[in-house]
Structure formats: structure tokens, C-alpha cells
Amino acid sequence: MRRRRDALPGLSLTLSLTVGGLLLFIVVPLTTVVATSAHLTAGRFWAAVASPRAIASYRLSFGASLVAAAACAPLGLLFAWVLTRYRFPGRRLLDALIDLPFALPTAVSGIALTTVWAQTGWLGRPLARAGVPVAFTAAGVTLALIFIGLPFVVRAIMPVLDALGHEPEEAGAVLGASRWQTLARITLPTLLPAVLTGVALAFARALGEYGSVVFIAGNLPLRTEIAPLLIMTKLEEYDYAGATAVAVVLLAASFLLLLVLNRAQAWTAERTGMTASRIG
Template structure:
């Protein structure tokens, strides 16, 4: 039986590096990742494992829990789709066109990053209330945004669109417009240029932006509770239900809901990651 290779030969940089200390940096990375991410998640899963299978299923299949989970994941998915479409348009305009106020518009995109979520929720609720600047024009049309699932969608779009714009924008800057001109000069139509030149390059970045926007939307809390109304079985999101269960000292219920949210989000992000790798391999 052949001996195993030394550990120092199996753990090394992918590319040669003049910076020493791989063992130290690798150990710090694993320790930091464990303390910040792995240990808290493991503790939550361990606590949930103490529940009996029947109790766990009973908590998850409760009508209020199912409605909250459907609302959270469904609207988060819809908001991420919306952000991909309009975030791509915004990134394209900021990258390919010169217009007055372009730098200001580019800075405005980052406001949801810096704005506290509670402030964003209060601002959106004020704007879209029936007496608000925007809501007063929607009310005569019979459209109510505040205290409805539509308000949740508006809030999730607001907090998620910068992730798509800032992910796609650098790729667009690196995409040489001369490639598009060359394709057009060879007889390609606009649709063929988009489908065969632009889309293959942007697709990995678009999927990454979608994943980031979706992940942010699933866990969003502060901006939603001020505009959603938080009505059980109507406009109550899963993160809010977790907080309510904790306030009721129903820790088992809160942990079970958190675990299923973690599992579903992980599966969806894994699928998106695989799609991203597949598109990168094809391109």
C-alpha cells in the first residue's frame, strides 16, 4: 500500500505566490468562517433536531406557517425577476450612454445599501399610502400598495435592485462595443447580437445578481414590516413570524421555521450556482 502524500503537498496555492504563510491564513479563514457562519447554523440545526419528527412536521404544515413561507419565497422570487429586468436596463444606461446627471443617478443606485431598512420602510409606506405622493394617484385606480402583498414586493424591489446593477455593470464595462459593431457589420440582426454576443457574456453576472437579490429579499425584515401591514395569512412574512414566535417563547416553532427557510434558500442558491457554472463553461 502506497503512503499518502504529505499534507504540505496537497494544500498549496493554485498559482505560485511570493506571499508566505498559507497555513496561517488558511487556519484563520476556517476559524473565522466557523465562528461567524458554521457554528451558529449548526447550533440552530442541532436545536431543531431535538424536535420530534411529528412535531417538526406539525409546525411546518400549520396554515399560518405555510402562508408565511409561500409569501416570503414567492414575492422574493418575483422581486428578483423584476430586479434582473430593470437592473439590467439601469446598468446598460449607466454604462453605455452619457446624459446629464449620470453620476448622480449612478450614486442613487447605492442608496438602498446605505439606508437603514427601517428608514426605507417608513419612507416607502409614506410614499405609497393613499395620501402619499405616489399612493394618491394609485388610490383612484383601486390600487392599494400599503398593507398588502404588493407593498412587500415594492420594498423587496427597492432593497434588491442595487445587487443586480452592481453585479452586471462591471461586466458591461468590460464588454467591448466593437464586438457588437463587428457582428452587425457581418450581417447580424439586433436580436442575433443580443443572443450570441451580449447574452453569453452577461448571463453569469445576471444569475449572480439574481441570486444576491433573491437572498437579500428572503431575509429582509426591516423595510417590509412598515409597509406590509403584517396581517396573518395575508401579508405576514416568514422572518416576522419567527420574531413573533420568539416573543411568544415558542422557540421550537421559531427554530423549525428558520431551518426550513435556510434549507429552501440553500437549495435555490445551489441551483443558481450550478446554472452559473454551466453558463460560464459554455461561454
């Protein structure tokens, strides 16, 4: 629809409310982090950003987030496929509950996961006996991040898979392609932008995640301490400069991801004519 002139009122009111609210509650507070870090001398900033403890925390945060987001890709495809293509009792319930990790408060998720996977837990005990401790290791961090990231990937893929329908695959079948050829050459390439968007959303969320991780992580400096927790610890020690420096690194990574995500979403829209994901 082309716009000729503005017959609808309210643009100036709603736009000023939006911009005003964004400036007041989002932009000014976020600028404070950058402004505060600018007060630090370069040496001080670098000492905080590149201390061995900080480096170890980035390695864990980025590494575990990357592994978890990657693990969410096949899991997300599985759930999206089953929920979109199959009809079975409880499908609608599963469809609703798949968002539970997103709706659940992170502290509750953290405690719940720790209770299950700790060495005294239902699943943690047999695993620990088998020599695979989960809680208080990097594996526990990754597990919590998979839990948190899964709905993002499922919800990114589902609308695209739904809109794709059966027709392109039927065309492939009619033209003599095998089922595997159809899936590999038609279905997966169409879903790829949505999968990548979901994975990027899950990664972005995982990078900053705090509540669901701190209970299961163990929080040992240099070993199982994620970057958001390091910020928290430095704040509790009144090391505001150190906390801010680490926050700047994390913020820069998040902004970069947001830009990549916008590109990925535009790509998905181009490929499929629709926007992926409603929760991210």
C-alpha cells in the same frame, strides 16, 4: 501564475484566524438552529413547519421574492445599459446612488417606502383612489423587495456589459445583422449568466429580508405575513421550537440558493472570463 513553493509567510496565522473566526461566529451559531430543531419530535416539527399560517408565509415570501427578483431583471438591464453605454449629466452620481438601497439601513428603507406608498402618501394616495392600494398588501411587499434587489442585479450585469464592449456587436453589424438580431443573438446571450446571477442574488436577499418589508407589509397572519416575520412573532411568544422549525425551512432554501449561485457565478466566469457582482 504557477506556484512553486510558498515564499510568502503568514498562511498558517491568517488561515487559522479565518477558520477560527468562521467557526466561532458563523458555523457554531448556525449549527445551533439545526441542533435545536433536531430536539423536536417529528410531529412537533411538522406541526410548526406545515401549519396553515407557516404555509401562507412561505407562499408570500417565495412568491413575492420571485416576482420581485424577476422584475429586477429588465430594470437591472435598463440601468446597466444606460450607465455603461450612455454619457449624460449626472451619470456618475446615478452610478453611485444605485447602491443606496444596499447601503441604507433596512428600517429606514421600510419607513421611507411606507411613507411614500401608504394611503396617505405621495404616491399611495392617488393609487388607493384608483383602487390599487400598495402598502399593507402583497404588492407592497413585492415593491420593497424590488427596491432591495435592484442593486444586486445592476451590479451583476455592469462589469460584464463593460467588458463585452462594442466589438462583438460591431462584428455582427459588419456581417449584416440588424440591430435587433445583434442584440438578441450576441448581447443578451452574453449577459444572460450575469442577469441570472443577479436575479438569484436578489431572490436570496429578498427571501430573508425583514426590515424594509415589515413596515409596508401590514403583517396580517395568513395574508401579508412574511416568513422572517413569522419567526420573529413566534420568538416574541416564546415559541422557540416553532421559530426554529420555520427558520430551518428558510435556511435550507438559502443554502440551496447559495449552491446554485456558486454554480451560476462559475458559469459567468467561464462565459466571460470575469466574476460578476461585488456586493453579493
